[in-house]
Amino acid sequence: MSDSKSICPDCGTALDGGVFAGLCPACMMGGGGKMLLSGVTSTIVSKPGDLPGYTMSGVLGRGGMGSVYRAQQLDLERDVAVKVISEKGLDPEFAERFLREAKILAQLEHPNIPPIYELGTDEEGQLFYSMKVVKGRTLQAILTAIREGTEKNMPLERLLDLFRRVCDAVAFAHSRGIIHRDLKPENIMVGEFGEVLVMDWGLAKNLKDEREKLKPDADATPEDISSFSFDPLSFTMSGTVLGTPHYMSPEQAEGREVDERSDVYALGAVLYAILTLRPPVAGETLDEVLSKVKTGAILPLTIDLKHLGRARVPTALAAVALKALAKEKERRFANVSELAADIDAWRSGFATQAEHAGAWWLFWLFVKRHRTISLAALLVLLLSAGFMMKVIASERRATRESEAARQALAESRLSLAEAAFRQNDWSQMQAQLRLVPDDLRGTDWCYLMRRADMSLLLVEEHVTAAAPHPREAGVFALVAGGVLKLTHLREKRVLREFAGLFPRNSEVRALTFDKEGARIAVGGRKILLVLDAASGEVLQRLPTEDLSVELVFSLDGSLLMQRSAGMVFMWELPSGKLLWSQRFQPPEVPDQRGTALFHPDGARVLVGNGMLHEAEARTGKHLRALGEKSGRLTAAALNADGSLLFMITSRGEITCRELVSGRVIWSAREEWGQSTAMRLSVDGKRLFTLSQLETGLHTVRIRDAEDGWTLHTISGGIGMARSLALHPLTGELLSFQPTARLWDVSESPLRLEVPSATNCRDLEFFGSDDVILTGIEGNPAVIRQLDGRTLWKDENERLHRYSISADGKHAALMADNRAPGADYMLLEREKDTFREIVRLPLSDDKNHAQRGEPLLSPDGLLVLFWKPNKPVRLHDARSGRFITNLALDAEGPSVFSLVWRGSNDEIIGITGPRSNSPVSGQSQSLVVWNGRDGSVLRHVAVGGVDEMNVLAITKDGRRIAEAGLGKHVRIRDATTLAVEHVFRVHDDIITSLAWHPDGVRLATASDDLTMRLWDVASETPLREWQGFKKGPRCVRIGPGGTTIAIVDNNQRTQTVRVWDLTP
Incomplete structure (x- = not known):
């Protein structure tokens, strides 16, 4: 440091150089003001050049770890804050602390903690990370303005509200095992719209990290205070003791072990500052300040302060602050939640824990309330x-x-x-x-x-590059912290680790396997290596000066394509010869977005950014440009035979086109954020797209590759992610760069998928798990084996509704209302033979079968015919002879759903007002009828505000499930009709229910376009099926419990799908 004198711009004090250069002792002892002085050399750069992907502008602030700048993120076109490590970053320990701060911020997903967007390095290898930019003032600036009389709109109540939100953020961090260790008004940002953010987590400590536990909080406790060094602006002490002296707990000042109660002390000091507009300790020198902190010499809170709107600091709040500021940790609040609860109690007019209120004081508070x-x-x-x-x-x-x-x-x-x-x-x-x-x-x-959060797991490290292993299920290669690891992510098991391949803090962005998984190519800035995947041995070290952002092996492994920002290089292997290099975008736009693909024929490549170009693989000769320039190309994919090309631009425009003709087959648009990546499933049926949202989140959307229809949106993408890796063997999807989350997007194996009859109403398993009765290919009633063989079909093509008896031996089929001269039919199954027992004409005569839904009794001897707003008739299934009507209220309620229980003994149904003429005051009921004479045995009110119209009963008849227009399923005891429990299963109307034969699992289908299998006891989803186009109907589980089926009821087409249900 220079010995030249300078002047403090705040107070005018003349300053000498020395151990405290850059600090004004007078300002620092006052606890506020600007601490970085003009004319004093700093170790923090004034303004770096533009960082990769960012255009830098003015300085927002400076701290112990580095400087924070306003910047624009180029690919997402948004303003961000970028924190750049100071020149101390050359010190590995200092760089590790900076990385730890970024990692901790990424783990703390809370509205009062700034979200981190990206971690990276500049051209010199210096670390930086970007985060949300907040326009506003620090709490210290607000308190200073109040003290100077320039702030009139910050009464105590509002200050306490800000403080409560700080407590929420710190309590959340503590729940994650993280303590801040540098809480103070300068590190609390209050935005223009009242938002509150706890900043500067550079000294934070993860108590759950065993490596952290092994590190002391001070290397030593020096006798001479001059051995400390101080950070400008916030005067955070670095070196031996970490923290800010005025707000530091005694144990921090002494270098002893810290825990959550150390942050409680700092919060007490912040509360003290809110109440008195000054820190809790004062002194002329740093030695004096630290000595008072260690001895607990806190200034009294009995001074008069006009900003509080009363003569003195409220006694109860003073007690709260002093309890938090107790010298011994055991005397403080046990946690931040207790401190926050006392603040809430005071604001609500109740006694606080800290004041130890007596009976009369409690009585007086009651009177005041x-x-x-x-x-x-x-x-x-x-x-x-x-x-x-x-x-x-x-x-x-x-x-x-x-x-x-x-x-x-x-x-x-x-x-x-x-x-x-x-x-x-x-x-x-x-x-x-x-x-x-x-x-x-x-x-x-x-x-x-x-x-x-539907992700399987969050990778705790920042992943800059990743690729799935093509031959090892569940294994991904990852680069995190400059180390290459082969990891089974779901099992959280590192199989192989290759350290020392790259210089410390190297920016590694590209990673890929060859087709057989024998070699790995990995690239970063001025780094391009080809490794043996088993041993990590470097096979080729290819010379490059560029930052690799994408690497691709040809299918035969003889070529390696390297894409950087605007340039493409083609390397021959194993010779390492550079065959060609070309620029496929203007040099003034060094954008890292784009794509590089080998065509399956191996002779051509597709590369580009603003436009996609086709070129010869070995020569680089340009063949043609593909598509229109409508936004910068973000990513592209080819199907297995190379006939279809999928493209997505930064504007979210997605197209599927024929590669040869260029004809657009379909186009779609992402509604959310900036699109950054795309992957196609191995079978070419599903397209995955990744978009980054302005909120610091990312979303993964799954589309039908055939028509672009959105099948599903994955929820829980918190943090910045720019890339996708899809495992070809397990269907696991990894979003990363830098926040890495693993998702299970695998699909259950399909046993059957056939077009259904356009007016198909039903689907049933007929006696076994591999035989279904449904409408197929235009015929509304076909019995088909899952291997594709048709066992029986209705030659007249008029039977649309059917029911299978519980014993699996009989089927009742009924014609649609619109079918002239239609019939009722009873079929009997003997192995794979289906015999017609009876066929009867439909009639309104009560002695004949009547139009409506058939429902066979468990033994197939009786059949109910019912439909809404009509009487429910019980008939003999073989003769069609009318037996009786089910007893209904004289007002004529409608029946919404029916099931048989036991051996023809009971019928259970949901009844309610007729849809066309509702009865005043009448609600839905669950009714049990005698299965022989139709008399009512018992009934209960259904209750709730949502209409129930779906019933299902377990195979043993012990429990029923009911659902309908709401999002919940209600489980009842079928004997007593008592509700066992209710739980939520979907986001929209529930259309169908089916019990598994074990009586433990329940399948549900909904208009939210999903089908789910639940463990009823734990209310836990076991499996989920997506990809329905309109609304799944008629979910059924085979009698053996090994298959599940559904009708996908699209407006134009209907599809019957059957899946294996075995684990």
Whole structure:
């Protein structure tokens, strides 16, 4: 440092160079002001050149780890904040601390903690990361303005609200095992719109990290205070003791072990500053400040302060602050939640834990909360026992009202979470769900929390490059922290690790396997290696000066294509000869987006950015340009034979076209964010696209590759991710760069997929798991084996509705209402032979079978015919003879669903008002009829606000499930009709239910275009099927429990699908 003098721009103090260069002692002892002084040399660069992918502008702030700049992220075209490590970053320990800060921020997904977007290095290998930019002021700036009289709009209540949100953020970090260790007003940002963010996590410590536990919080505790060095602006002490002296806990000042209560102390110091506009300790020198911190010499809070709107600091708040500032950790609040609860108690007019209120004080607080009681009345009532009864009743009423308000707030949190889910804002969704109290977290909360993050796991390291192993199931190669690892992600098991391949902090962006998985190509800035995948031995070290962003082997492994920002290089292997290099975009646009593909014939490549170009693989000769220039090309994919080309641009425009003719087959558009990556499934049926949202989240959408229809959107992509890797063997999808999450997008094996009859109404398994009765290829009633053989079909093509008896031996088939001269038919199965037992004409005569839904009894001897708003008739299944009508209310309620229970003994159904003439005051009921004479045995009101119209009963007849226009399933005891439990299963109307034969699992289908299999006892989803076009109907499980089937009821076509259900 220079010995020349300079002047503090805040207070005018003359400064000398020396150990505290860059700091004004007068300002620092006052606890505020600008600490970075003009004319003083800093180790932090004033403004770096533009970083990869960013255009840098002005400085936002400076801290102990580096400088924060405003910048524009080029590919997403948004303003961000970029933190660049200081020149100390050449020190490995300092760089490790910077990396730790970025990693910790990535783990803390909370609305009051800034989200990190990307971690990278500049051309010199210096670290940086980008994050959300917040326009506003620090809490320190606000307190300074209040002290100077220039801030009039910050009453105590508002300051306490800001403080509460800081407590929420710190409590959340503590729940993740992370302590901040540098909390102070300077590190609390208040945005223009009132948002509050806890900043500067550079000194944070992960208590759950065993490596951290082995590190002391100070290398030594020096006798001479001059051995400390200080960070400008925030004067965070670095070197031996970490933290800020005015807000540092005694154990931090002494270099002893710290825990969550150290942050409680710092929060107490922040609360003290809010109440008094100054830090809790004062001193002329740093030695004096640290000495007072160690001894607990806190200034009293009895001074008069006008900004509080009262003469003195409230006694209760003073007690809260002093309890948090206790010298001994054991005397402080045990955790941040206790501190926050005391703040809430004071704001609500209740006693705090810290003040140890007596009975009279509690009574006085009660009186203050009930100001409507006059003093005279109070004196009278105090002398009577009736007053005490009123007091108790009032408190109970207040408790009930408080509980009602608490429950209403929890409901609103769930509504906000669901709204955030619809907007793909999973971070906000999770934040709202975490605010719901533990005792109010019911079935909707559990369902939404699962939906908030459907990933299998979050990779804790920042992954800059990844590729699936083509021959080892579940294994991915990852580059994280400059180390290449082969990892079974789902099992969290590292198989092989290759260290020392790259210089420390190298930017490695590209990684790929050859077709056989024998070699790995990995590339970064000025690095391009070909490795033996088994041993990590370097086979080729190819000379390059560029930053590789994509690497691709040819199918025969003889060529390696390298794509950088705008340039493409073709290398011959194993010779390492560079065959050609070309620029496929203007040099003034060094954009890393684009694609590089080998055509399956091996003779051609597809490369480009703004436009896609076709070229000869070995010569680079340009053959033609493909597609229109409508936004920069982000990614592309070819199907297995190279006949179809899929492209996506930065604007989210997706096209599928014939490669030869260029004819567009379909086009679609991503509705959310900037598209950054694309992958095609191995069978070419599904297309995966990745988009980055402005909120710092990412979304993965799955489309039907045949027509572009959106099949599913994966939820829970929190953090920045730019790339996708799809495992060809397991169907696991990895989103990464840098935030890495693993998703299971595999599909259950299909046993059968055939077009259904356009007016197909039903689907049933007939006696075994491999025989179905449904409408197929224009015929509404066909019995087909899953191997494709047709065993029987209705030659008249008029039978549209059917029912199978529980014993699997009989089928009742009924014609559609519109079919003239149609019939009722009873079939009997003997092995693979199907015999017609009876065929009867339809008639309105009660002695004949009537049009409607047939429902066979378990033994196939009786059949019900029913439809909404009509009587339910019981007939003999073989003769069609009418037996009786089921007894219904005289007002004529409608029947919505029916099931048989037991051996022809009982019929259970949902009844309710007729849809065309609802009866005033009438609600739905669950009714049990005698299966012989149709009399009512018992009934209960269904209850709830959603109409129920779907029933299913277990094979043993012990439990029933009911659902309908809501999103929940209700499970009942079939004998008593008592509700066992209710749980949420879908996001839309439930269209069908089916019990597994084990009576433990339940299949559900919904208009949210999914089918799910649930473990009913734990209310846990076991399997999920997506990809339906309109609404799945008629979910059925085979009698042996090994297959599951459904009708996909699209507007134009209907498809019958059958899957294996075995594990």
